[in-house]
Each structure stands twice: as C-alpha cells, then as structure tokens.
Amino acid sequence: MSEPLEFYFDFSSPYGYLAAERIDELAAKYGRKVKWRPVLLGVIFKATGAAPLTTVPLKGDYAKLDFVRSARFMGIPYNPPSRFPLPTQMAARAYYWLHDRDCAMARAFAKAVYRAFFVEDRDVSDPEVVLAIAAAVGADCAAVAEAVESLEIKERLKAEVAAALDKGVFGSPFILCDGEPFMGADRLPQLEARLAGKAF
C-alpha cells in the first residue's frame, strides 16, 4: 500500500502555488494521494537562517521574473500580487481547523486561497478575506472566525511547522515521496519520474 505524498507549502509562496495546481493530479496519475501541510516560511527561515527569496540582492529581481515565466511555462494563470510576501498564519490556521473536520473542504479552501492571492490579487493576510474564502467553499464562517483566534489552533500550527522542520522542510514547496525530498515546483518532473518508476 503506497503512502500519500506529503506536500509542504506556504500560502505566500509563488512556487508553492504552482506545485499546488499540479500535485494532486500528478499523484493521482500514479495512484497516490497527497497530504497538504501549510507551513510558515518565516518560522522556518528563522530556524535555518535563510532570507525570503525576493529580499536577496539580484536573486530577488530574478525570482520575480522567474515566478511569471515558470507559471507560463507550466500553463498556470499567475498575476504578480501587489502586496507580497504576506503573513499567512491566518490562512494556515483556518486550513488546519477545516482539515480536522472536512479534508476535502480544506483542500478546496487551500486552492482558493492560492488563487485569491496569485490570480485575483486579494490580500489573503486579511482575516475578512480568509473568512470570505472559507465561506465560499462552504465553511461555517462564524465557527472559522472563532477557531482562528483559539489557542488550540495556534498551538496546532506551531506543532505542524515544528514537525515539518524535523522532517527537513526548508522551503516551499517541499514534497516528501516515500521519505525522499523534492524541493521546488521545478522538481515535479523528477518526482513524476520517481512515481513512474523510471530508473534514474
């Protein structure tokens, strides 16, 4: 019995968005499921000493160009957000709360958050926007509003990020396939070759 792939991402990560648009379909092609695990890159970068891509001299400007080009290359709609990067703990907390109640709804929510951010240019750090997206996928808006402020869900998100770090997650997207790490939307071809059982 094949284990699900583990898909780690930050809601503010353009490459995470690109992988999110492809990962379920790719896994399903090889009879695999995917666990989605939003994390907070800010916390992870503090632990590893890394800096957000777009703040690095030269690399930052290149990254902005590469986000757009990579999206086009993969055939995925992408509009550079006017506010970027954004804090994503509100979206991540809502995700985990939904996930524990309705996994399919949480998945739909995650995809909708990414599209809101990277296609519709909505401010997904705004709690009102997060709640509106939750409502649009059928969630109980009042319950989500209460949940995202609870100590329980804050601790849950902290634990998820700590667990990701323990597994070696240092960026977004980061995919574990039978324990093997694949970092970046640009590693999906290698992941696919692995899933297809190609010798390489």
Place this chain on the structure above:
Amino acid sequence: MSEPLEFYFDFSSPYGYLAAERIDELAAKYGRKVKWRPVLLGVIFKATGAAPLTTVPLKGDYAKLDFVRSARFMGIPYNPPSRFPLPTQMAARAYYWLHDRDCAMARAFAKAVYRAFFVEDRDVSDPEVVLAIAAAVGADCAAVAEAVESLEIKERLKAEVAAALDKGVFGSPFILCDGEPFMGADRLPQLEARLAGKAF
C-alpha cells in the same frame, strides 16, 4: 543575426557542470553559439550576501542529494567529489588565458576541468592538476603555468567577475539569452522553449 548565449558558471558548481554538459548542444539545435564565462561564486556571494548552498542548514544536505539525482535525471555521469567546494581561480585564470589564444581549446579545457572534478574526483584547485588538464587538451603547459601567476590574468578574471555581477549574475549556472536570465540547470527546459520560439 542571433547573438550567442552567455553561459556563466563556477568550476566548483555541480549544477554548472550539469549545464555545461548540455548547453552547447542545446544552443546548436537552434542555430546559436555559446560564450563560456567562468566566474568566482565566492566573490559574487560576498557581493550579494549569499552563502554556499551546502553550508546552509537543511538545504545543504538536500543539495547534495539533489546534485546526484539531477545528474541521473539528466543522464550525466556524476560522482560526488571528496573535496567540495574547491577554490577555482586557478582553473578560471587558465581558462581566460587559453580563451584569448584558442577558443576551442579553452572550451575543451573547461569541459575537462568539470569532468575531472565531478566524475574523476580530482582536486582541480591544485595548480598541478589544472596544468595537467591544460596539457591534455593540447596547451603549452609551461606558458599556462606562467600565465596563471601573472598580474594581467588575475586582473582579467577580476574584471570578468565584476562584469558578470553588473549583468545580474548571482549564481551558477546563469545563462543570458538575448538579455533574458535563466538561473540553474533546471531552467534548461525553459531556455529551450524560449529558443524554440514557443509562446509561454
């Protein structure tokens, strides 16, 4: 008339090696030539504040795995060197000196340095090894030995690295195609799509 691609790389960069094994063939397929420009990542990282990949927590271990896997995925021989990374100014100086005298010989030298490092596990920071490789591609060994210690060639290499930084080069491999930057061996598919004139 199409301009040549500009291919920037450090002789100690595994992804640079992978690109070096493919770039000429790829460019030729679309009627393009390639200018090879070795640089010193140490100097570039000092300017941009970046750290060598393998020294970054978590990312470093992943990178070592990804070098091997990416080489296999691309069908390129790769043996993790026992000494890594290595200083590469000696090889880069020899390259530019050869380049100004015999471009084809310099190209053969560059490919041979990369294979010596990443296939044969030779210490390409050792001047004796650099000279042996130069001799093997037909260079005048004594002349190269003298040249790599000359002020002129040291200044030439400094100027090349400074010029690369001015063009936005922040890593290896870094390819400019009609002014458009492509960073990483994993961007060769996007470069090829661009050269093929695909709309994306």
